[in-house]
Amino acid sequence: MALRDWPIKQKLTAMLVLLSGLILLLTSVALAGYQYWSLRQATRDALSVRARILAANSTAVLAFSNEADARELLSALRADPHIVAAVLYDKGGHVFAAYPADVARDAVPAAPGPDGYRFDGGLLIGFQPVEEAGSQRLGTLYLASDLKAIDDTVRLSGVIGLAVMAVALLAAYLLSTILQGTIAQPILALAETAKAVSTRQDYSVRAPQLGADELGVLTDAFNQMLGRIQDQDRAMRENAVQLEQRVADRTLELQERNESLRRNAAELLAANAELDAFAYSVSHDLRAPLRSIDGFSQMLLEDYTAQLDEAGQDSLKRVRAATQRMGILIDDLLKLARVTRAEIRAEVVDLSDMARDIAAELQRATPERLVEFAITPHLQARGDPRLLRVVLDNLLRNSWKYTTKQPRPRVEFGAIDGNGERAFMVRDNGAGFDMKYADKLFGVFQRLHSAAEFEGTGVGLATVRRIINRHGGRIWAEGAVDQGATFYFTL
Amino acid sequence: MNPGTILLVEDNPDDVALTLRALKSNNITNEVVVAQDGAKALDYLFGTDGSGPVGRELPAVVLLDLKLPKVTGMEVLQRIRGDEATRLLPVVILTSSDEERDVLEGYSLGANSYVRKPVDFVEFTQAAKQLGLYWLLMNRAPPVPRRP
Numbered sequence: 179m180a181l182r183d184w185p186i187k188q189k190l191t192a193m194l195v196l197l198s199g200l201i202l203l204l205t206s207v208a209l210a211g212y213q214y215w216s217l218r219q220a221t222r223d224a225l226s227v228r229a230r231i232l233a234a235n236s237t238a239v240l241a242f243s244n245e246a247d248a249r250e251l252l253s254a255l256r257a258d259p260h261i262v263a264a265v266l267y268d269k270g271g272h273v274f275a276a277y278p279a280d281v282a283r284d285a286v287p288a289a290p291g292p293d294g295y296r297f298d299g300g301l302l303i304g305f306q307p308v309e310e311a312g313s314q315r316l317g318t319l320y321l322a323s324d325l326k327a328i329d330d331t332v333r334l335s336g337v338i339g340l341a342v343m344a345v346a347l348l349a350a351y352l353l354s355t356i357l358q359g360t361i362a363q364p365i366l367a368l369a370e371t372a373k374a375v376s377t378r379q380d381y382s383v384r385a386p387q388l389g390a391d392e393l394g395v396l397t398d399a400f401n402q403m404l405g406r407i408q409d410q411d412r413a414m415r416e417n418a419v420q421l422e423q424r425v426a427d428r429t430l431e432l433q434e435r436n437e438s439l440r441r442n443a444a445e446l447l448a449a450n451a452e453l454d455a456f457a458y459s460v461s462h463d464l465r466a467p468l469r470s471i472d473g474f475s476q477m478l479l480e481d482y483t484a485q486l487d488e489a490g491q492d493s494l495k496r497v498r499a500a501t502q503r504m505g506i507l508i509d510d511l512l513k514l515a516r517v518t519r520a521e522i523r524a525e526v527v528d529l530s531d532m533a534r535d536i537a538a539e540l541q542r543a544t545p546e547r548l549v550e551f552a553i554t555p556h557l558q559a560r561g562d563p564r565l566l567r568v569v570l571d572n573l574l575r576n577s578w579k580y581t582t583k584q585p586r587p588r589v590e591f592g593a594i595d596g597n598g599e600r601a602f603m604v605r606d607n608g609a610g611f612d613m614k615y616a617d618k619l620f621g622v623f624q625r626l627h628s629a630a631e632f633e634g635t636g637v638g639l640a641t642v643r644r645i646i647n648r649h650g651g652r653i654w655a656e657g658a659v660d661q662g663a664t665f666y667f668t669l
Numbered sequence: 670m671n672p673g674t675i676l677l678v679e680d681n682p683d684d685v686a687l688t689l690r691a692l693k694s695n696n697i698t699n700e701v702v703v704a705q706d707g708a709k710a711l712d713y714l715f716g717t718d719g720s721g722p723v724g725r726e727l728p729a730v731v732l733l734d735l736k737l738p739k740v741t742g743m744e745v746l747q748r749i750r751g752d753e754a755t756r757l758l759p760v761v762i763l764t765s766s767d768e769e770r771d772v773l774e775g776y777s778l779g780a781n782s783y784v785r786k787p788v789d790f791v792e793f794t795q796a797a798k799q800l801g802l803y804w805l806l807m808n809r810a811p812p813v814p815r816r817p
Binding site: 469509 | 686687690764766793
């Protein structure tokens with residue numbers, strides 16, 4: 179596992195232990211090194227001293243070439259167990275005496291080497307000149323010592339050192355295990371808390387604050403953050419609850435409204451169906467008796483002309499006129515009813531073309547009247563073509579009708595734009611009307627002229643207004659008596 | 670003048686009287702058979718047991734009102750157009766109704782003509798005259814199918 183993934187405790191402990199180990203190691207190595215070096219120096223010095231003493235004591239034996247005494251002298255070296263060999267060389271460099279007495283000839287150098295002390299192979303050797311004070315050299319003393327003393331000492335100190343190191347490391351480990359707690363514990367506590375918060379979504383837990391150091395600051399900040407999150411979370415939840423409540427309320431409201439709309443629609447459909455049936459039966463059942471009244475009155479007029487005087491005939495004629503008028507009224511009412519229930523098909527309609535057609539029709543129907551038509555071309559609108567035709571037909575027919583008394587009748591169809599909308603207009607220079615009664619114009623069966631002046635049922639404009647309303651538009655009129663009238667409508 | 674009969678299917682006795690009067694005043698002297706409801710009209714055309722046209726000739730033209738008791742005008746029309754023997758029989762719908770759906774249905778079922786009865790009797794007489802002149806004089810009646 180990578181170092182960075184070790185638990186903090188282990189990391190801290192390892193760090194401390196390693197550090198202590200390193201320090202101990204370096205110190206030990208340094209000390210051991212120094213000890214070894216100084217030991218060797220000391221050993222060499224000791225040997226040198228011994229050699230010098232012995233050399234000084236050997237002057238006599240060499241001067242007098244006393245072999246036996248030389249041997250005895252050298253055998254005193256028994257006292258030092260580390261001395262391996264000693265040789266006295268005479269002036270000529272020949273072996274004069276050796277110690278131990280039975281030492282092999284090839285264990286010691288045949289001739290003296292250069293003066294001085296040095297380490298050679300596993301031994302410390304030295305060549306010490308033997309000379310009388312200030313005079314010639316008598317010979318050389320060779321001493322060879324083993325290094326066991328040094329080795330033993332070094333070994334001992336090594337063992338001690340290792341032991342100490344082990345104990346020290348153990349102590350370091352134990353101490354660090356305890357001390358790392360001060361750092362690791364707050365961190366672990368923080369980590370625990372964070373984990374608890376994220377797994378359980380519980381924002382009410384807090385990390386324990388174990389100290390006032392940077393970790394303490396971190397913990398404190400963390401706890402504050404948690405507090406804020408907790409508050410926000412709570413606020414959010416409340417909002418959510420409120421929202422849901424509102425949604426539920428609104429949904430209920432909508433459902434209720436939908437219900438009532440559905441009911442309304444159903445009622446309307448039912449009402450329309452009734453109206454349908456009503457209109458249908460009216461067109462049959464009401465007209466038949468009218469036909470009878472008119473028919474038999476006419477028959478009376480035809481068959482009994484001789485028996486009827488002026489007044490009688492007049493009465494019958496009035497009967498007939500009234501009956502026919504009623505027929506027209508019924509028809510107009512039926513048309514009005516039809517307009518209300520008709521479906522609107524929205525198309526682009528050329529109103530100018532339509533107006534021209536109607537004008538031509540009117541002219542064909544009464545060729546003896548010459549009416550000037552001024553129709554602005556290319557006026558288009560969006561709406562149901564059949565219903566719009568009824569509108570134009572009514573308005574133009576009205577204009578046609580009310581200009582009968584004019585010497586130079588003129589009917590215009592055009593459009594004016596204003597206030598961001600377009601209004602179509604039909605204008606004539608005919609009988610006009612008093613603006614005082616303008617609001618009566620569009621009422622059902624409302625007329626501003628008697629039937630004697632101008633025929634009509636008073637339903638036409640009501641029909642027109644209903645159609646315009648169904649297209650979402652408005653209709654209004656301006657006029658003056660004998661100065662013509664203008665009807666404006668929007669779609 | 671086509672010597673054929675006119676079958677007038679009409680339930681309103683006033684209208685019957687007026688129609689007869691209108692025809693007479695225009696010198697249309699063909700025999701007019703009146704059926705007061707749809708069932709009687711079918712009996713006349715197909716026999717009381719519905720077996721087939723009776724042993725006389727079919728009428729030259731049928732003037733058919735729509736609003737009839739028992740069997741309606743449209744149903745009569747359907748029956749007429751449905752039978753091989755009467756399929757080609759000229760039928761003029763003569764009714765008060767101006768409803769677009771009646772006109773549509775009438776023509777869809779195979780009526781030859783659709784005339785709206787006016788309230789004004791003078792107009793009515795005019796209409797009768799024109800109908801008579803057209804269907805009895807000008808119009809070439811379809812050939813009578815041979816009876817097996």
